Amino acid sequence: MTDSHLRTLEAETESRTAAIAAAIAGLAGPGDVIALAGDLGSGKSVFARSFIYALGGSGDVPSPTFTLVQMYELTPSNVFHFDLYRLEKPEDAIELDIDDAFHEGISLIEWPARLGAYLPPRRLLITFEFGTNEDARLLHLDAPDAWAGRIQGLEAHV
Ligand SMILES: Nc1ncnc2c1ncn2[C@@H]1O[C@H](COP(=O)(O)OP(=O)(O)OP(=O)(O)O)[C@@H](O)[C@H]1O
Numbered sequence: 774m775t776d777s778h779l780r781t782l783e784a785e786t787e788s789r790t791a792a793i794a795a796a797i798a799g800l801a802g803p804g805d806v807i808a809l810a811g812d813l814g815s816g817k818s819v820f821a822r823s824f825i826y827a828l829g830g831s832g833d834v835p836s837p838t839f840t841l842v843q844m845y846e847l848t849p850s851n852v853f854h855f856d857l858y859r860l861e862k863p864e865d866a867i868e869l870d871i872d873d874a875f876h877e878g879i880s881l882i883e884w885p886a887r888l889g890a891y892l893p894p895r896r897l898l899i900t901f902e903f904g905t906n907e908d909a910r911l912l913h914l915d916a917p918d919a920w921a922g923r924i925q926g927l928e929a930h931v
């Protein structure tokens with residue numbers, strides 16, 4: 774049984790979300806799976822883009838709405854950005870090479886619930902919630918043991 778460790782970070786502005794994403798990117802390594810949940814427009818893609826930039830990505834980071842996954846060759850590993858909004862059933866994800874992504878890359882997954890049982894339990898789940906004003910968001914982190922130590926003190930780094 775994996776314990777989960779919960780905490781909430783406040784992102785009063787978009788640049789705070791970007792800073793949190795950059796801080797988490799600095800803690801991530803090959804094989805990490807980061808699930809980005811939350812309603813339309815809650816900030817999942819802002820997070821993913823900032824995460825990819827923090828690892829040296831440059832240029833456009835389009836949401837892979839139709840291709841469902843976009844890969845970036847980065848260090849310390851390739852980053853696979855999934856947007857599974859249009860995934861019709863979990864089995865369809867197998868064709869997206871999720872095995873390679875989950876084992877060798879860093880995976881950022883928007884609409885992770887679409888994966889059903891294919892979402893690994895060891896994922897770091899970040900749920901985005903709208904805050905009290907237009908630019909504010911709450912990022913609820915649900916961390917498995919493998920992430921618990923890493924996200925301790927995260928606030929001090931953003
Ligand atoms: N604190 C904040 N953090 C993130 N985004 C913010 C924040 N405040 C305002 N925004 C705005 O909210 C929007 C977030 O859009 P984004 O595309 O990241 O959402 P999403 O969760 O990926 O939606 P979708 O489910 O459609 O993919 C952007 O227009 C961004 O400018």
Ligand SMILES: [Mg+2]
Nearest residue numbers: 817818836883
């Ligand atoms: Mg998005």
